Amino acid sequence: MKMVIAIIRHERLQEVQDVLDECGVSGVTVTEVKGCGAQRGYTEKYRGAAVHISLRPRLKIEAVMRSEIVPTVVDKMAEAARTGEVGDGKIFVIGVEDAVRIRTGEHGPETVQHAERAMWGH
Ligand SMILES: Nc1ncnc2c1ncn2[C@@H]1O[C@H](COP(=O)(O)OP(=O)(O)OP(=O)(O)O)[C@@H](O)[C@H]1O
Ligand SMILES: [Mg+2]
Numbered sequence: 278m279k280m281v282i283a284i285i286r287h288e289r290l291q292e293v294q295d296v297l298d299e300c301g302v303s304g305v306t307v308t309e310v311k312g313c314g315a316q317r318g319y320t321e322k323y324r325g326a327a328v329h330i331s332l333r334p335r336l337k338i339e340a341v342m343r344s345e346i347v348p349t350v351v352d353k354m355a356e357a358a359r360t361g362e363v364g365d366g367k368i369f370v371i372g373v374e375d376a377v378r379i380r381t382g383e384h385g386p387e388t389v390q391h392a393e394r395a396m397w398g399h
Contacts, residue, residue: 278373278386279347283338284312284366285358290336292357294397297340300350303391306339316363335366341373343386 285293290307297305311332318331342350351368359365378388 278341278376278389279344280339280341280371280373281347281350281354282369282371283340283354283358284310284335284368285338286360286364286366287334287336289358289360290338291398293338293354296350296353296357297342298394298397300342300346300353301390301392302340302342302346302350303389304340305397308337308339310335310337314364314367333364341376341389343390 283293294305311334313332318329318333320327321330322328338354340350347370351370355368375384376386376388377384
């Protein structure tokens, strides 16, 4: 299994969730974060003075899934999150040793996939 971590714009959440859902990923964790990328922020005028705004709000999407589907999911997530402007975000992939469904005690990849679309957010 792998965890796909994507930093995206707020307005792309639904499209990214739709990708996870259609690929059979059973869940997602979404966190409000702040960060900066290569541009390291920008300068804005506030009451006549230049103020450096270094961190922009973004959403962090964390989804654990079967390793086999990762390349497809990552490509589709990138497509769903892309506006073409700087600041569209990043996607990271990390290894996951195990997953447990607490209610049943089941372990492994079956706990992170679903057979039917859930239509999250619709
Ligand atoms: N190396 C990194 N490690 C952790 N988070 C990162 C990294 N790079 C970017 N991020 C996160 O992704 C968000 C968006 O990054 P951003 O899209 O600006 O990356 P970029 O490399 O500057 O690409 P672009 O040139 O398209 O803007 C940042 O606000 C930050 O939260
Ligand atoms: Mg940037």
